[in-house]
Amino acid sequence: MPWARAGEWTPDFPPPPRLRICLLRMKLARYLPFTNASRLRGLCSAIAREEAAVRARTDEQLREDWARLRAEAVRGGSGIPGARATTQAFAMLREAARRTTGMRPYDVQMEGALCMGTRMIAEMATGEGKTLVAGLAAAYLSLRGGGVHVATVNRYLAERDAEIIRPILDFFGITLGVLREKDNNDKKRLAYQADVTYGTGYEFGFDYLRDQLKLLGGRRQELGAELAGRLLGSATPGSDTVQRQARHAVVDEIDSVLIDEAVTPLIISPPSGTKNPSESAYLCADKLAERLEKDIDFELDVPRRLVALLPPGIKKVYTAEFRPPDPEVLTRAWHFYLEQALRARHCFELNAHYLVRKDKVEIIDENTGRGFADRKWREGLHQAVEAKEGASISPETLSEVSMSRQLFFRRYAHLCGMTGTARECAGEMRECYDLSIHYVERHRPLRLKYLPDRVFRTWDEKMAAYVQEICARHSTGQPILAGTRSVQRSEELAELLRAAGVDACVINARLDEQEAELVARAGELGRITIVTNMVGRGTDIKVQKEALELGGLMVLGQERYDSPRLDRQLAGRAGRQGEPGTARFFLSADDYLFANYGKKQGETIRRARAGAGGEVSPGLARLAQRVQREVEATQRALRRQTARHDEQFLKLKRHFAYT
The missing domain is CATH 3.40.50.300 (P-loop containing nucleotide triphosphate hydrolases)
Known part of the structure; x- marks a missing residue:
């Protein structure tokens, strides 16, 4: 659509005039009054001047002032507080932090929170208190309504950071939810209804995909089925969704999420999509792969983890000598099993790319170094690795729905974050996500x-x-x-x-x-x-x-x-x-x-x-x-290719939505 730019929130319908004005004001809010570092630091000085007046207020008066600011932000239509309201809000947050936690945020921490409040990335060094900064930014964004998602690196940090920031949020009556992977739908729905929700980035994405599956199931009903279900008192498809449309996201270690993991898709593989594995086919392919010669039968590209059988190799695997034990159980061409067995042998190393724990293969995320028992490689590769290691061969899953992390995070109207290493990817952040990077000076010299x-x-x-x-x-x-x-x-x-x-x-x-x-x-x-x-x-x-x-x-x-x-x-x-x-x-x-x-x-x-x-x-x-x-x-070229694929997907989606 002509009114939408890459990286911006694009609803599934043409915006009315009022919404167009709101979107324009959101764009301007990134530059006015936060055009550059001097303006940000000027706001920090204004917050410091406001601090004396705020400190003289009682707890109840501060809560009333906060409620007034929130009502004004929502009543304004755009949900964007002005410069004066922003100064007051952050001054109150600083005072609330002092009263509830005993920690008075430093000027550099306020600068980082202000930076994220204007849809930018704050580059802050290790040990500068990014947990508190993210919490202050989330509390400020909650003034606008619509929900705030705070995405952390792992589950432990999500729970820890939420507990650290909870006293400040409770002071102003800002509700807080924490996502836990094993929670049922009712608990997750309650967490998402909170003003601020903490969780891992991938869990936000997976919950979104699960909701899309439920909504898709509702659309596939026969005519009149939904009305009949309501009359009978049964739950309607799609009514079990857990997320609401949150408009704000604060991402910790944002370069890891938006750059390093950009080409790693979010994939949902429901149990209904499983096949009965043919253990004999995987085991046989693993043994026969030893007899294939590199550069004669197959070519290998280790950096890209690709294997391709050459014509002599394809001819060899279809001879009687390489015949599978039971061709009837094959779900794809036989040479594909051999290629996956070769990939498992030559491109994936034990204790580098995966672990074997309790007779199961666990993938190691190379960006974070963590093992994930619930992740699996696709198209039989996971089973080929299991056969290589002599582990139990698991059922092969079929992905029902997937989404790139780039596309998922670009859904948020207000995307911001922080990291200690953003300057190397500043150009790509601007190109793919329309995000600027602001370097926050250290509180103490390096x-x-x-x-x-x-x-x-x-x-x-x-x-x-x-x-x-x-x-x-x-x-x-x-x-x-x-x-x-x-x-x-x-x-x-x-x-x-x-x-x-x-x-x-x-x-x-x-x-x-x-x-x-x-x-x-x-x-x-x-x-x-x-x-x-x-x-x-x-x-x-x-x-x-x-x-x-x-x-x-x-x-x-x-x-x-x-x-x-x-x-x-x-x-x-x-x-x-x-x-x-x-x-x-x-x-x-x-x-x-x-x-x-x-x-x-x-x-x-x-x-x-x-x-x-x-x-x-x-x-x-x-x-x-x-x-x-x-x-x-x-890697940058690969991410750009993913972004172009996402753009084509969005164009097709809009085309079918309006035809």
């Missing part, structure tokens, strides 16, 4: 020191130096956070340290339930904590006073990630709130980054002149940055 990368020719040479540096730092009592890429790498490192006579605590997808407790102790004197990227987001590490005198937390990255944002997330665990800290990364030509995306650059490192222990010039670390830029460009 004292995190980055040491030069150490580069080695081989993995073994690097690991010898890596363990040696951990032991040397440990001997001084300095706490160490060792960042690894996968569960397998974390456990291998723990074994190497154990052999060197040093004990370490390991936090990975196997121990995700103990994450919060273990992370809380990572800053203790003399403690070594080995982590995967699941600890890179949403957690703070508090360092003991004695350890601060030794230089604070030392972060040692075992290798560089595919994205520099993930490197910054790991390094950012140290140096929180102006504390001292140090970060360093180790590289080798055998690292995953070079082996899968930069073979040429890896060979350059391998041929470089080396000193003692196989260490080469630290200047070669720039090759990793070059490969990271190439990987980012490839």
Whole structure:
């Protein structure tokens, strides 16, 4: 439609004149009075000046003032408070935080909340109190009505953050709901009816898809069936939906959700779509895959995780030698089973891409490092991995409905969020979501020191130096956070340290339930904590006073990630709130980054002149940055392709809606 732009809320009907004015005012609200950083800080000064008058008000008077602001915002039509009302609202929120929690939000925290209140992304460093900032922004957005969804990284953080912010919301009578995956529909519906609802981003998406399935079932009824159901007192299809149309979303670690997970679709696979698995077909394909030769029978693309049988291979798998035990049970062409078996063998690694727990395969989310028992690969790949590992082969599911995360979050009229690593994806955020990024200054100066990368020719040479540096730092009592890429790498490192006579605590997808407790102790004197990227987001590490005198937390990255944002997330665990800290990364030509995306650059490192222990010039670390830029460009192109697909889908939807 000509009045709608990409990334904006687009209702399923042409807007009336009043709504057009409201949409225009929403656009202007992003620029007036919040055009730039100076205007945001000017508002913070205005809030500080308002604070004395607000502090003189009683609790009951503050509640009455809040109710008046809400009534004015709703009565105004657009639901957008003016500059004066915004100043008053945030001054009252700051005072409520002081009275109920004993925490008076800093100016930088108010700046971050104001930024999100104007549909922007706030880039805030680790330890700057983003939990409180998100709560203040959600409370402010609740003035407009329509519901506010606060999406967190995981279930633990959703419940923890909700409890932290609850006293402030209760002070003003703002209702709060928390989504829990195992809750029944009645409990979820109650949570969604609240003014502010906390939950994980994927749970908001899955509940939306489940509701769409229920509504779709209602449309497929025969003529008169709905009326007959009402007369008989039975529930009508679609009446069991849990969500209401929320217009506001506050997303924690927004770059992870909107960028890293953008191409990972939300998929609902109901039990009714299951097939009876043919275990014999998967097991047979797994055994026969060993006899197929790379580059002769099949070609392999490990970075993209693709396998394709070549003509000689296709001919071979249909010979009597490769015949399946029972062709009648096959649900697709036989060579497809072989291709999936080859993908499972060559593209997916145990303890890197998945876990085997209680005879079941659990997928590890590579962006968060967490295991998910309820996720499955599609089109028989999950069953091929189960056959490879000798686990119980589960039923194959058929997806009934799916939706990209990009399309889901673009449904919100007011989308905003915060993260510590947004600047690298500023252009893409503007292009895909029409979101600007505002950098919020630190409350205290940064004292995190980055040491030069150490580069080695081989993995073994690097690991010898890596363990040696951990032991040397440990001997001084300095706490160490060792960042690894996968569960397998974390456990291998723990074994190497154990052999060197040093004990370490390991936090990975196997121990995700103990994450919060273990992370809380990572800053203790003399403690070594080995982590995967699941600890890179949403957690703070508090360092003991004695350890601060030794230089604070030392972060040692075992290798560089595919994205520099993930490197910054790991390094950012140290140096929180102006504390001292140090970060360093180790590289080798055998690292995953070079082996899968930069073979040429890896060979350059391998041929470089080396000193003692196989260490080469630290200047070669720039090759990793070059490969990271190439990987980012490839991933960006894939996300743009997904966005174009979404645009075509929306065009078709509008076409059929108006014809």
